[in-house]
Amino acid sequence: MSHSGTLEVSITRSFAGGFSLDVSFEIEAHPGTVLVVFGPSGSGKTTLLRCLGGLESIDRGLIRFGDAAWCDTEKDLLVRPQERNIGYVPQDYGLFPRLSVRRNIEYGIPRSGRRKGRAWVNQLISVLGLQELQEYLPRDISGGQRQRVALARALARKPGLLLLDEPLSALDAPTRASLRLELRRTLKELAVPAVLVTHDWEDTLTLGDHMILLSGGRILQSGAPLDILTRPENLVVASVVGVETITPGRRVRRERGIAELDVAGRTLWAADVDFSDDDVYVCIRAENVTLEVGSGTRSSARNHLPGAIASIAAAGPLVRVAVDVGFRIQALVSRQALEDLGLDLGSAVVVGIKATAIHLVPR
Amino acid sequence: MNWDAVFTSLKLASVTSLILLVLGLPLASWLAFSRWRWKFLFESVVALPLVLPPTVLGFYVLTAMGPRSPLGHWYAQLVGSPLPFTFEGLVVASVLYSLPFAVQPMAGSFAGVDRNLVEVSWTLGVSRLATFFRLILPSARNGVVTAFVLTFAHTLGEFGVVLMVGGNIEGVTRTVSIDIYDQVQQLNYETASRTSLALLIFSFMVLTLVYWLNRNSGLWPSPRRRV
Numbered sequence: 004m005s006h007s008g009t010l011e012v013s014i015t016r017s018f019a020g021g022f023s024l025d026v027s028f029e030i031e032a033h034p035g036t037v038l039v040v041f042g043p044s045g046s047g048k049t050t051l052l053r054c055l056g057g058l059e060s061i062d063r064g065l066i067r068f069g070d071a072a073w074c075d076t077e078k079d080l081l082v083r084p085q086e087r088n089i090g091y092v093p094q095d096y097g098l099f100p101r102l103s104v105r106r107n108i109e110y111g112i113p114r115s116g117r118r119k120g121r122a123w124v125n126q127l128i129s130v131l132g133l134q135e136l137q138e139y140l141p142r143d144i145s146g147g148q149r150q151r152v153a154l155a156r157a158l159a160r161k162p163g164l165l166l167l168d169e170p171l172s173a174l175d176a177p178t179r180a181s182l183r184l185e186l187r188r189t190l191k192e193l194a195v196p197a198v199l200v201t202h203d204w205e206d207t208l209t210l211g212d213h214m215i216l217l218s219g220g221r222i223l224q225s226g227a228p229l230d231i232l233t234r235p236e237n238l239v240v241a242s243v244v245g246v247e248t249i250t251p252g253r254r255v256r257r258e259r260g261i262a263e264l265d266v267a268g269r270t271l272w273a274a275d276v277d278f279s280d281d282d283v284y285v286c287i288r289a290e291n292v293t294l295e296v297g298s299g300t301r302s303s304a305r306n307h308l309p310g311a312i313a314s315i316a317a318a319g320p321l322v323r324v325a326v327d328v329g330f331r332i333q334a335l336v337s338r339q340a341l342e343d344l345g346l347d348l349g350s351a352v353v354v355g356i357k358a359t360a361i362h363l364v365p366r
Numbered sequence: 367m368n369w370d371a372v373f374t375s376l377k378l379a380s381v382t383s384l385i386l387l388v389l390g391l392p393l394a395s396w397l398a399f400s401r402w403r404w405k406f407l408f409e410s411v412v413a414l415p416l417v418l419p420p421t422v423l424g425f426y427v428l429t430a431m432g433p434r435s436p437l438g439h440w441y442a443q444l445v446g447s448p449l450p451f452t453f454e455g456l457v458v459a460s461v462l463y464s465l466p467f468a469v470q471p472m473a474g475s476f477a478g479v480d481r482n483l484v485e486v487s488w489t490l491g492v493s494r495l496a497t498f499f500r501l502i503l504p505s506a507r508n509g510v511v512t513a514f515v516l517t518f519a520h521t522l523g524e525f526g527v528v529l530m531v532g533g534n535i536e537g538v539t540r541t542v543s544i545d546i547y548d549q550v551q552q553l554n555y556e557t558a559s560r561t562s563l564a565l566l567i568f569s570f571m572v573l574t575l576v577y578w579l580n581r582n583s584g585l586w587p588s589p590r591r592r593v
Contacts, residue, residue, distance in 0.1 A: 058485050084488040091489035097482040101504060110500075111490025160491060 008032055008069025008163070010198070014054055014061045024050050024220040030213055032068070032164065032196035037187075039211030039228060040200045043243060047220040048200045049094070049168055055198060056091050056166050057084035068164055090157030090165045090195070095173060096149050098141035098156075105137040108155045120159070127155045130189065147178045154186075158193060165190070165197035171206055183209050184278065184365060204232055204244060205364050208284055218243050229284075247289035247323075247333035251366060254281040261305075261358060267330040272305040273361035282366040289323060289335035291360035295353040296344050305358040308332070312350050315341070326354050367561050370537045371545035378453070378541060379521040382460040386468035386517050387510070389461070394472035394513075395498060413466050420463065424530025427459045431531070451533040459531040460521045467516040475509020476502055508579045519572040523565065 013027035024047040030038055042048045053059035055066060057073065065075040073082045084091075099107050108127065112120040128134055131151040136144055141152065150170055157165060170186060171179045187210050190197055199210055207214055207228045214228040223243065224236050233249045235241040252266035262275040266285055273285070293304065310328030317323075322341055324334045332354050346352060397409060415423055431438045431449040442448045449455035479502050487497040503510070525543045532539030534548070542561060549558035 056485075056489055058489070084485070085491050085493060087489070088491075089489055091486060093482050093486060095482065097480070097486040099483060099486075099501065110487070111492060113491075156486075156490070166489075 008196075009067070010038070010164070010196075011065070011067040012051075012055070014051075014064035014066060014074075016050065016054065016059065016061045022047065022220060024054075026051060026215075026217070026220070026222050027064075028215060028222060028225060034194035034196060035191045036212045037190060037197045037199055037210050039207045039214045040198060040217055041202065041204070041207050041211075041214055041228075041244075042217035043202055046217045048202075048217050050220075051217065052166050052168050052198060052200045055164075056089055057082060057087055058091075088160070088163045090160065090162035092150075092153045092157050092165070092167045092170055094168045096141075096153035098149055098152055100141055103138050103140060104133060104144065104152050107141065107152055108133075108159050110156060111160045123161070124155075124159055127158055130192065131155050145178075146174050147182050150174065150182060154189065158195065162195065165195050167197055167199040169201055170199065171201070171203070180205075180276070180278070184280075186210065208232065208249065208364050216240060216243060245288075247335070248285075248287040248292075248331070249364075250285050250330045252283055252285040254283055254363070262363065264361075264363075269308060269329045271308075271356070271361060272358045273363055274359045276363045278365050280365040284364040284366055286362040286364055287332060287356060287360060288362075289333040291356065292332055292334035293355040294324065294326070294334055294336055294340070294344065294346065295355050296346070297353075302355055303357065304355040306354075306356040306361070308354045308356075310352060310354055312346060312348055312352060315348060326352055328354055332356075367557065367564065368540075368542075368545045368549075371540050371542050374453075374537065374539065375522050375541040375543070378456055378460060379518045381457050382464055382521045383468075383514050383517045385457070385461050386464060387514055390465075390468040390472050390513060391503075391510075394469045395476050395502070397469065397473040398476035412469050415463050416466050420524070420526025421530055423463055424459065424527040427455075427462060427527070427531050431455055431458070450531060451535060451539065453532075453538055456528060456532040456539050459527045460524060463524060463527045464517045464520050467520045468513045471509045471513040471516065472506070475506035475512075478509075479505045511579055512576050515572050515576055519569055523569065 009029060010032045011029045015023065015025045017023040022045075032038065040048045040051055050059055054061055055073075060081070061074060061076065063076050065077070066073040071082070072080055073087055074080060099110065102110065105128070108124055109117060109120070112124070128137065131154065133148070133151060133155060136148060136152075141149055144152070150173070154170070171183055174182060183206060190210070199206070201207060211228040213226070214231055215225045216223045216231055218239070223240050224231050229249065231240070232244055235244050241247070250266055252264045252271070254262050255265050256263040257275050260275050262273050264271040264273055264283070264285060271285065295302070295307070308328040310326040310332070312324055313327040313331060314325040315322055318335065320338065321335050322338050324336060324341070324346075326332050326334060334354065393412070397405065397412070428450055429435060431441070433439055433442055433448050438449060449458065483501060484497060487501050488494070492500065523543055524541065525547070528539065528541050528544060532541075534540050534544055540548075542565060546558050546561050546565075549555075549561070
């Protein structure tokens, strides 16, 4: 299965409550690429996805995918969801409760094509590890399994574009982490372009090839996920994104629940996370970073990295300090603390981080 | 018991229920899914027989069927005989009179089908009509059975409309409920009581079936219902 094309979107839609969606973007959707629409709840990301699926009408604008125009208000054109050749996975998966797993997956395949489609359905079932569950009803399988069934069903008609609405949010944290990697593997293996809506930056980092940051119905920034997450254009973007330091690193040793990391030549210790990939993103929230002056202070923090202050920016009553320690670490400290320590641009400081405050995400 | 009247009643109830099943499906699905702003007007019209005295409904139906109305005239020309005081006339009146009993349970159960599932079905390439038959109707089958059973029972118990439109013609338009009235008029209390008991037991059984079918969803909103 191989699909690609340009996804061109330029739409506006107003709602009675005062909310309006006004977005316009154009991306190359190659086989296996994932566009992440990232935003807080109420940002309009689900509405955008529903517009792509033809489930929500638009006031003005156009949507094109590859050669097909799906919607163009100027030409009075609106292609029904049935004719868009999409695979849609809604937030709670929307499995048909009375149909078995297998019949859920086969639902969209016309009766005449069932025989021909059987090989493909069997392949999907085995790729997603659903062989044992084929005769089960949705209520008798776990949340993670339901997600895989919904994905298989969406893929059964070999869609040109997958639309995934928060595919991982209904799962508990440990399941979410392992399913996230599995989802990435599946999307790459089956090589379907996808649009994925999420409010979770870990989803964005692990799954996204391209990212659109949505807030209040507008696109704040778009580009590569790592760029946006690590170098937000402005404070608004930074506050929406929420995590301040993300930097690529390598896990070189694992011992008693602690991982030894190599980040730009520096060594860091972090609480270990159970996944096999040693290429990781090292993620640190700015409020978990302390600034120390001189050596000799005794502290429970495992990491002490000497560096120099590269930038200072006000953030309300606090200040956001970027320290260059070979890579940049963001710290959020009070203005008073900065003055008491006598710190200014270029000052030498030691950055302290607890091992448990370093979060590892597979790369 | 007057078995002719029992037979007439059963025939009337069966024919009316079948017709309302066919008419009710599209009407109920339109009421359940349409977002037209004046829809409430139609909802009121459908519900009208619930509150209207049967004599009022019967009067209008009778007038509309009569040879002096265009509708009645046209029917008489087409078929060769007028509608009033025939079994067919009774069916028309019963269909109108039992309309809410068929449409409301169906519309309610259609509207209760998870919108998410319907949309997923569309994105899987399944047309709106096919989605109705493959997804909505099976999910709402209790509502449809309820509609059928309630229509049947309600038609069986009709009195006023039947008397207005059908008259009281033995073997043609004399139904069980009218027969009971006749028996009482003739002071045949024993026959009347036997027929009444039969109708009472039948109605109770029908309602038991309806509530049993709806035991999980509840026919009326109730506090024990959990989301």
